[in-house]
Amino acid sequence: MRNISRAEVKNASLPQLKKMCDELREEIFRTVSACGGHLASNLGAVELTLALHRAFDFPRDKLVFDVGHQCYTHKLLSGRAALFHTLRKEGGISGFPKREESPYDCYGTGHAGTAISAALGLAKARDLKGEEGEIVAVVGDGSFNNGLIYEALNSLKILDTRVLIVLNDNGMSISPTVGGSHEILEEMKGEAIPSEDVRLFERFGLKYMGVYNGNDLEELLPALDAAKEALKSGSVLLHVVTKKGLGYAFSENAPAETHGMSPHAGPRTEYAQALGEELIRLAERDERIVAVTAAMTDSLGLRPFFEKFPARAFDVGICEEHASVLCAAMAAGGMRPYYAVYSTFLQRSFDEIVHDVCGQDLPVTFCVDRAGITGEDGETHQGVFDLSFLAPIPNLTVAIPKDIGEFRAMIRASASFEGPLVIRYPRQGTEGEVLPLEMGTFEVLHSTISDIAVLAAGERCLDLARRLLERAEKAGFSFTLVNARFLKPLDARLLSSLGQRYIVTLEDNALIGGLGDAVARFYRGEGRTVRSFGYADAFIPHGECASLAKKYGLDGEEIFAVLREFHARG
């Protein structure tokens, strides 16, 4: 779309501003239709973001978005309109704020709950350096469930600075927002705002201003001017209500389904669907089965479970730490909890996995979706660290299915497994046979007389390995191919029995700390050469999955060259 200059935003009349909103909304809709991305939240935040650009002077003033998925209007208004058609494409505009991309992106985000802490840090730095400028944090009501937000609010008086927090309340946190804090916010949207709610914010050091219609510029512009004025004497919380998906009827009516949109067409097979089916199957037979999610019921495939077993299904909001402790304690109380979560968000539970679940050796199963390279969301959403940070945790079993059939088998086996278990899998895959499976065992997929064995974990790597095998056989050599479906424990018996001198490992994870290191440690460098392939020691940006995988470490050409070299060495 055309570039809208700062002067234009500052000088426009109200009708002109409304017209800009239409343009912005159209551009967002068009781009997300082509590139995928976050539709509903961006459609809902158009007026709010435009009004912020009118009221403040970015980048001298600083704007921090919580999660950051609602930043499209901000990008369009900060000199990136001409590039916006490259949204989420390799080398193009990121779907999230990113410091390297623009001085207007003062703080990068992707996970929930960081914005108030970030705003406070930027504000404190400003104060200490004697600089000017205001700091604005835009936080959704979903993030207000998150413990990190509360920790930041608790810090406001300690830090003795000033920030403007815009609470963008659309009642959703991918799934509808839930819980006690949500009820307080809902109450505030009633006829009269309860004075104690206002005082609550005051006690934390915030002047409360609200509730305003965040989609109505006539209401919003003077509200922001007033907030800016109030900010001179201390921190302000401005409570605005917006409609997720506004301007696109289907999205308005289905905000969860249109939260994240994929550009891909055609039928896809998702691990998430299998998870829902298998958990229902287990739960029908075993009353101890319960399912927990942190605000992602649909995208993790749990909707059918929630509908069928409402008393045994818990969406606790964007509270990944609490979700893990809750599961640990339910297990201590004799239940069999399944916590489904994206790989990147599992990082929030690291201490709880160590301290609560594995430290007490409790039978909690973590269903870790979106593992490996996830593509278009970029750095903050790649699931490439889980094998590494899980590997050192005692008592934990870590499983990596080769396809959806094996994933089903693992879920079934988990029902009688006594201990903490992680099953990690990508978003999409192929079905496959559901064969009985023993925990901690590898599977030989192709056995041959050769000095080379390839150990590959997960669907992406096994696909790659099969293609390499085909190519090798065309080139006149072969290798033994093993489905290394457990990072932990390794299949010691199988590893010891392998006669091959050259071992090549492939994993859809950072090379540091993953399967390759585990296999190398097993052999201790004695008698075998282990060459491992996984992702480079770098944050992997947005792009197309296969292209990124190749670029960052799983390059078939490079691996084939190593295989050929090993074959030549004999």
Add this chain to the structure above:
Amino acid sequence: MRNISRAEVKNASLPQLKKMCDELREEIFRTVSACGGHLASNLGAVELTLALHRAFDFPRDKLVFDVGHQCYTHKLLSGRAALFHTLRKEGGISGFPKREESPYDCYGTGHAGTAISAALGLAKARDLKGEEGEIVAVVGDGSFNNGLIYEALNSLKILDTRVLIVLNDNGMSISPTVGGSHEILEEMKGEAIPSEDVRLFERFGLKYMGVYNGNDLEELLPALDAAKEALKSGSVLLHVVTKKGLGYAFSENAPAETHGMSPHAGPRTEYAQALGEELIRLAERDERIVAVTAAMTDSLGLRPFFEKFPARAFDVGICEEHASVLCAAMAAGGMRPYYAVYSTFLQRSFDEIVHDVCGQDLPVTFCVDRAGITGEDGETHQGVFDLSFLAPIPNLTVAIPKDIGEFRAMIRASASFEGPLVIRYPRQGTEGEVLPLEMGTFEVLHSTISDIAVLAAGERCLDLARRLLERAEKAGFSFTLVNARFLKPLDARLLSSLGQRYIVTLEDNALIGGLGDAVARFYRGEGRTVRSFGYADAFIPHGECASLAKKYGLDGEEIFAVLREFHARG
């Protein structure tokens, strides 16, 4: 001390109960004097714990302690009096609740903020299984700062169950409690409780009862009976005020200093003291230096810095996640933040280290104290995972000083270092020379013509390596000894230049994912045999540091045998 039976607690008169409190207090004081441990918090919680044992029927009812360091009276009243003299000794009673130790310890803790989530999980399991019994969580006011507590409170209505939360408010969270939530609690202790504070808890689904004197049995016993009655119709928050250190004048007056007591006598040299000195030195020259702690100002050595630079020092309460994001944002704003934290509590910041600090490549220095085996506090406090979970994080430099002198050099070098940095060190050590140091370089401590090189990281391992070298030379062979003072980046030039065929690594960390794996990955099993020593894949219980280190993987005999074997192989 003598065993006090449940019947005795249930049937005692008030004077008899008071006498029991004296006995309990005396036993706690005597035992902590001999074994070390948490004095002040336990002295403060004697009456409260006794009253809970009188009001409830444990272990049918269940008692969860937040953090758990205040559980001594509970242990004395649940059949462990005769063993209490073994407190914190290897094979003896743990200083924290532990499921394996007793059915009265229904949920293990050690880190802050988990108790309400845990109580909710136990309560939900009870409901789903149709069982009876009440669940009681005892939470200090310090933990009420923590985001996890808020996430659990937010979940109360979602989970639709009932728990009793006893808020044990002593105004301390090792350091005095700080922040907005603390001010609300303080206000409630005034003449009249503000009705909006009460309604606040009600909005989250809690009936508020308080404030009671938790050291006065006459007030406490009827309050608990009333709470138990109220619990029949829903969750209750019982707010009691106790005096940390009660009954021991020195501890009453110095609760932070007597929070954790060590049995060791004599002068000790602490890395923490050096940290305080060096940060002051830097801050005098560089106005960008700021220091952050999560409620542990004294034990991390930051008191002098806080006194000298109050405007640049921030205690944000027990909010490890927020502390890390705050640092990231201050760095984004041009400051140079130092966040000091214990290794085990750094686990809480894992996602923020990835997502906020390293993801944006910001110059935050993490000063990670109590790394390695820490001894008497046991499983939940050992700092043996940090090298493993930090290793896969891109952009991060990880330094491991060989002594306090080198630690000082690393802090000095950090001032001009552009990027995320972790320096990890044990509690105590020896001074040593402060020599200029280049990031990412190893140091050859002993060079000799031999087929063996030992790469050791950190003071414990270098001490061990020096003893092994002495022993080897007496036995007629030798090895090159390298101070492997960076896990990341490795000193590639030095590693490549080593001519030795046998490489032995030693680290005060879990073997999985640490230095040994990094070195093995570097050599790729080509031409060299790497044998690594570190801690076994197990949670390491409480005990004496040197004894635990030997037992769990750094056994001089075993390592010497390997060295001798390598020497023999030639």
